[in-house]
Amino acid sequence: MIELHDYSAGNGSGAFPETAASAVVDARGIVTGWSPGAERLLGYSCQDVVGRPATRLLDADAHIDGRFTEALDRLSGAVLLRHRDGRRLEAWLRTYTSLDGEGRAQRLVVATEPGEAEHGTATTEEAFAQGHVPVMVYDSELRALRASAGAVRELAVTEEQLQGRRVTEIMPPHICHSVEDGMRHVFETGKPEQFHVRGRARPEARERVWSINVSPLKTPAGQVRRVQLTALDVTEQHLARERLALLNDVSTQVGTTLDVMQTAQEMADVAVGRLADFVTIDLLDSLFRGVEPSPSVTGTVALRRAGQQSVLPGVPEAVIRPGDVDYYPESTPPVRCMATGRPSRHRAQDRAIRDWGEADPQRSRVVRTFGVHSLMVVPLRARGITLGVAVFTRHQRKEPFQDDDLLLAQEIAARAAVAVDNARRYTLERSTALALQRSLLPRRFAAQKATEIAHRYRPARTRAGLGGDWFDVIPLSGARVALVVGDVVGHGLRASATMGRLRTAVRTLADVDLPTDELLIHLDDLVSHLATEEDPTLDPESESGLDVPTELIATCLYVLYDPVAHRCTAATAGHPPPAVVTPDGTAYFVDVPPGPPLGVGGLPFETVEWELPEGSLLALYTDGLVEGPDHDLDNGLSQLLRCLEESVHSPEAVCDDLIQALLPPQPQDDVALLVARTRILDASHVATWDLPSDPAAVAGARAEVEDRLAAWRLSEVAFTAELVISELVTNAIRYGQPPIQLRLIRDGALICEVSDSNSTAPHLRRARTFDEGGRGLLLVAQFADRWGTRHHAQGKTIWAEIGC
Structure with missing residues (x-):
């Protein structure tokens, strides 16, 4: 029911729109309001009508029973009115219930000429008969009352066939439920609904997407009597x-x-x-x-x-x-x-x-x-x-x-x-970088008895590509062995190539028996030279390493183990420290003095030396093993120690345990791991003699050597060993300085070492025809498998290896 304002005549005719033929009638049938449009239609002025019964406005043939206001409701539609001049006037009458200012019931009566009403009805019919948009009107029982031409066309049925039918009787089930639920909701709330449905309006039609709008159609009192459904084809937009x-x-x-x-x-x-x-x-x-x-x-x-x-x-x-x-x-x-x-x-x-x-x-x-x-x-x-x-x-x-x-x-x-x-x-x-990386990494190590070795390499599984991690095991003179692990900063082919150059350089420097700290110094110089070659404008004397390309910065850990002395010496260039597990299961990190990464320069490298019991484990690794997205370096190092303490297996098993425990399925960085179990050479494999600085001592030395080789059951190499030792001892007595020491080591080969306190190293040269000397080292080089010189704080040692 529509609530209307009080249209009484208290303010004259100005209460009505100029074009409306309207009047207000109270419950007693008395006219209380009169519009200019009504005056034009019937000829009565406001003063002639207001305050008088409304029945005088009706034709004499109109039959009124009971209360006049209720009769007005029955008269809604086409009626005959009486004009002031006495003639009959046909009009279309509509009444609306309202309340006056004091809350009393009244009626608003609107009259239009029959032609105007018929024109409005015709327009409505034309809209339904010719509208291309599917429009339907449903009653409270969700049955169709009207259907536009667009709806008839889409559903392929006539409007007469649609009238009285529910949606469930016309369209597929999944569409029906959505549409009927929407209509029920509009009846309940009185608010319009909009939603989309997808399907076929009829079986032979193609599938479409429809935007459904359901709007309420209300009575003047505001009650939802019907709903209007409009369907728009939004298939293309969808x-x-x-x-x-x-x-x-x-x-x-x-x-x-x-x-x-x-x-x-x-x-x-x-x-x-x-x-x-x-x-x-x-x-x-x-x-x-x-x-x-x-x-x-x-x-x-x-x-x-x-x-x-x-x-x-x-x-x-x-x-x-x-x-x-x-x-x-x-x-x-x-x-x-x-x-x-x-x-x-x-x-x-x-x-x-x-x-x-x-x-x-x-x-x-x-x-x-x-x-x-x-x-x-x-x-x-x-x-x-x-x-x-x-x-x-x-x-x-x-x-x-x-x-x-x-x-x-x-x-x-x-x-x-x-x-x-x-x-x-x-x-x-x-694949190219991995092939290069594997070709540059050692496939197998040279024979050595100082350690039992196991190693692992795991490439990164990220878009950054492979890194420059590497490891190496280098046999050295005196049955010693060098363990090396390094990491080139960066990824890709360039990092792999740099790694190969550094590994080769480490092997070359290790072959000349440089101390660990000196080896890293020479390696650092090499990286600086490589950086200068790549960028000639780079200042090699720059105090800041920020100008150095990241692919030419690397870390390196160099550990030297002596199985005779049972001691290790280590130096690091920005690399994580080695981990040690003693035979009793105690695990710890070696406190190696930190040094700058290779290629940065500016600081010296320092060494640390410690004793290792037989059967100890040494673990060298790159940061990819202990650093990851789910834990930082400190947590990774703690996990590494715990894993080493719990692992008492062979080096191979230790490698597997560490990889499984510390590495994710898709590692973010390359990982190089080197695990070594130490061995020792006891006194039965080593013989040492202190020799006087006297040429006569050479004969005695040969005799001592012959006896020891017989005890070791190495008499088949006695002649070669005596010849080599004679030349080395003679050379030390003639050109060196006391004290002079001779040492034999029985390892995979027979190692002969002669030490003196003179740091001057001999050089191999070819003697001329009439030279009286200069042929000793030539003979040593001819009869020994390998020979060389190593320097130490007390002087030098000349060594030679003889296969046995």
Whole structure:
């Protein structure tokens, strides 16, 4: 019921709109308000009517029973009114209940000429008869009262057939429930509703998306008596949004890893269900062999299935599995698509598809079995290179592919192809870097008895690529061994190449028996020279290392173990300290004085020396083992010690335990790990003599050596050993300074060492014909497997190894 204002005549006729023929009648039937429009219609002025009964305005034939206001309600419609001049006037009467200022009931009466009412009704009928938008009116029982021409056209029934029927009797169930729920909600709340439904208005129609608007139709009192339903076809807008959403998902969900197979599978996963019912991604087999693909493809082509997905569980449409290779004839749409670089759209009845089925009966059976009716073939091209082909098929969705679908598939394939090419290039570069890295790392170590060695190398699994981690075991004179672990800052081929140069340099410097701190000094100079070569403008004297390229900065830990003295010496260049596990299970880090990374310069390197019991474990590692996204360096070092304390197995088992406990499945950085269990050479394997600085002592030395070799059952090398020792002792007595010491070590070879306090090292030279000397070291070099000189604080030691 519509609440109206008090239209009494207290303020004259100004209370009414100028164009309305309106009057206000109270419950007694007395006119209390009169509009100018009413005056024009009936000829009575406001003074003539207000305060008088309204019955005088009606024709004498009007029959009034009971209360006048109730009779007015019955008179709504076409009535005869009496004009002031006495003539009859036909009008269309409408009454509305309202309240006056004091809350008393009154009636607003509006009169219009019959022509005007008929014109409004005709306009309404024309709107329903000719409106293209589907519009329907439903009563409170959700039954149709009216239907526009647009609704009749979409539902393919007449308006008479729709009247009295519910939505459930007209449209599919999933649409009916949404629409009827919306109408009920409007009846309950009196507020309009808007929602979307998707489906077919009739079985033979194509699937569409409709925007449904349900509006309330209220009585003057505000009660919802009916609802009006309007349906707008928003299929194109909805499909456009779906395409944009699909392309956005392709950008965010395809290429999450740098794995070719995973990237192709991600493309298939995104497209299935939203564009196609079954998708296959086939890539040229040459891609997986590291061969650059040819821009054009002709002849029979080998394609490897990289990804596939279906709306059906288990992908039953597939004829091969991911990773399998299939051969496609030149006449098939996929090969022609790759050769021309142009996509194509087909129906199952097309000649090209039938020919393909004849050449491949297995695929032909799949087409028939699953009812494939439409497919698209789209090339995967990136940076001017053809990588493969994607095939989109439909068999569950009734609508065939359209031109817009082909454009969408092209855009998906273009974006996915870039991701696949990125993964391919990364895989190729990673394989190259890994091959270089493995070729530069030691495959097996030279024989040595000072330690039992185990090692592991794990490359990083990130987009940054491989790093420059390395390790080495270098046998040295005197049965000693050097253990080395290093890490070049940076990733990729450059870091790997730098690592190889540094490892070679370490071996070269170790072969001249440099002390640990001096070796790192020379290595630091080498890195500075390499940086200068790469950037000639770099100042090698700069106090700041910030100007040095990161790929030419490295860390290194150099540990030297002597099995005779049972002692270790270590120096570090910015590298984490070595871990030690004693035979009783105690684990600790060696407090090595810190030094700057190689290539930074500015500070000296210092050494630390400590004694190791037999059977101790030494663990050298790079920071990738103890530092990760889920823990910092301190936590990683603590975990490393705990793992070492709990592991009492062989070095091989210790390596496995550490890798399993400390490394995630996808390490963010390279890891190099070197574990050594120490051994000792007891007194029975070492013989030492102090010799006087007298040439006569040479004969006695030869006799002592002969006796010791006999005791060691090495008489077969006695002649060679006596000759070498004679030359070394004679050289020390003649050119060196006392004290002079002779030492024999029985290891894998017989090691002869002669030490004196003179730091001047002898040099091998070729004696001329009439020279009386100069042939001693030449003889040593001829008869010994290896020989050399090492310097120490007390002088020098000349050594030679004789195979036995």
